[in-house]
């Protein structure tokens with residue numbers, strides 16, 4: 284199982300935005316973590332589509348969070364970047380081949396798919412329990428704010 | 434996040450093997466679920482490497498489970514096919530760019546990486562709670578055994 288590489292940057296980026304007093308231009312967001320602007324553009328668009336961060340207009344334009352950091356969970360950011368689709372996708376293999384079960388026996392979700400869905404629910408529940416505000420508490424936010432002001 | 438497509442087949446295959454009275458040739462394992470033999474060969478090798486199923490020698494050779502189905506968890510099969518690597522991989526982005534934290538502040542795992550690792554642990558714990566024997570209980574195993582004998 285593999286999560287898209289942009290997730291690491293996107294979560295760190297939201298932590299930074301939670302500490303910013305002013306909108307942060309995307310070029311600055313790139314240099315703050317040493318990633319390229321083009322890499323970042325795609326992920327910023329995904330955060331905007333998901334209602335997490337948006338660009339402001341004008342001379343001092345830049346990105347701001349669209350909700351208080353207490354109301355943005357790590358799961359929100361992960362799904363914005365990585366998509367909301369389940370990791371396991373059932374192709375109804377039970378209805379194929381010699382062992383094919385008749386459709387009337389397949390009205391309920393397959394036992395295998397259910398175990399996978401339950402595990403993914405546990406994963407999502409865990410990720411949704413931590414907010415960007417909680418995460419910020421694990422960083423040197425005064426240092427972060429100092430750099431943001433410079 | 435995406436799990437490798439072979440997982441669905443591999444788990445179903447282990448359920449079938451748990452019901453078989455004799456070794457099941459790989460060509461039969463393919464036709465039982467209507468998948469191609471080449472597709473399956475790779476995944477059978479992965480199951481063998483993980484100590485889950487192995488080929489027997491001889492004229493009636495075929496695959497058998499290497500442990501009682503009670504002792505094979507869904508997690509064992511998932512990791513055999515999909516690899517044991519974590520889905521989230523931290524690239525130490527916190528040590529890069531303008532916001533780079535000094536190495537001495539990075540001895541502990543990053544807060545972001547910790548949240549991801551905790552969530553993946555919840556996912557693994559959930560998958561390890563169900564065995565192939567448990568799963569078999571959710572299938573029509575008498576029908577399965579009938580087909581296997583035919």
Ligand code: FES
Nearest residue numbers: 373376377393396
């Ligand atoms: S048929 Fe898809 S998981 Fe069983």
Ligand code: FES
Nearest residue numbers: 523526527543546
């Ligand atoms: S530095 Fe990798 S997750 Fe924070």
